[in-house]
Amino acid sequence: DxxxxxxxxxxxxxxxxxxxxxxxxxxxxxHSDGKTYLYWYLQKPGQPPQLLIYEVSNRFxxxxxxxxxxxxxxxxxxxxxxxxxxDVGVYYCMQSIQLPRTFGGGTKVEIK
Amino acid sequence: xxxxxxxxxxxxxxxxTLSLTCTVSGGSISSGSYYWSWIRQPAGKGLxxxxxxxxxxxxxxxxxxxxxxxxxxxxSKNQFxxxxxxxxxxxxxxxxxxxxxxxxxxxxxxxTLVTVSS
Numbered sequence: 316d317x318x319x320x321x322x323x324x325x326x327x328x329x330x331x332x333x334x335x336x337x338x339x340x341x342x343x344x345x346h347s348d349g350k351t352y353l354y355w356y357l358q359k360p361g362q363p364p365q366l367l368i369y370e371v372s373n374r375f376x377x378x379x380x381x382x383x384x385x386x387x388x389x390x391x392x393x394x395x396x397x398x399x400x401x402d403v404g405v406y407y408c409m410q411s412i413q414l415p416r417t418f419g420g421g422t423k424v425e426i427k
Numbered sequence: 428x429x430x431x432x433x434x435x436x437x438x439x440x441x442x443x444t445l446s447l448t449c450t451v452s453g454g455s456i457s458s459g460s461y462y463w464s465w466i467r468q469p470a471g472k473g474l475x476x477x478x479x480x481x482x483x484x485x486x487x488x489x490x491x492x493x494x495x496x497x498x499x500x501x502x503s504k505n506q507f508x509x510x511x512x513x514x515x516x517x518x519x520x521x522x523x524x525x526x527x528x529x530x531x532x533x534x535x536x537x538x539t540l541v542t543v544s545s
Contacts, residue, residue: 316490352530354530354531356532362537363523363525363535363536363538364474364523364532364535365533366531366532366533369530369531370530375533407473407474409474411530414489415487415488415489415490415491416476417476418473418474418475418476419473420473421473421474
C-alpha cells in the first residue's frame, strides 16, 4: 500500500494568516497518463469529508481561491492564503494512483 | 444533485455480520461511469477505504479487509450495500458511502456510526 504522511498533526492559525500542510507519499503519484493523482479533502466538525483539490492543484467546484495545492512526485503542499473561521477542521490528503486508496493521517486546523 | 444516505443497525455483536445500505437519490446508480464506495473512520482516527463496486457489478476491496467484505448493488432500488463479517471491536467506526469517479470521491453520505459490542 502507498503510505501517505502528513505534517504537521495540528495547526493553530490566526484569522487572516496563511497556513501550509505537507503531504508525502511513499511512492510517486505520477501516472503514465501524465496526471498526478493526489487529492485534498477537508472534514469539518460533524461532517463527512469534502473534496477541495484534485490532481494536485485543481480546485473543486465552489472551493475558494484562497486554497491552493502544489507539488509533484511524492511531495505535496496545501496552502491557505488567509485562514478564515470556516476553514477549521481536519485536512486529509489521499492518493488514487493505486488500490487500495489511502489517506494521510490528517492535519487538524484550528483558529487561535 | 446526487445525494447518498447510509442506513443500518447501529449496534452489532462481535463475530456477527455488519450490514449497511447506501441509498442514492437525485440520480440513477446505473448512469454514468461511477464507482460506489465504502469508507470508514474509527472515532478520532483517519479514513480507511473499504472497497467499491462499479455499475457493472465488478468490485475491488482493500486487501486488509478482503476476506470479510462483500459489496453489492441493487439497481432496482438505487442502492448499494456493504457486508462485513466476523466483526470485532476494531470495526467500530463511522461508515461512509461515497460516489467516485475512477479517482475522486464526491459526494459522500453523512455517515453512520456502527458500534461492535455485546
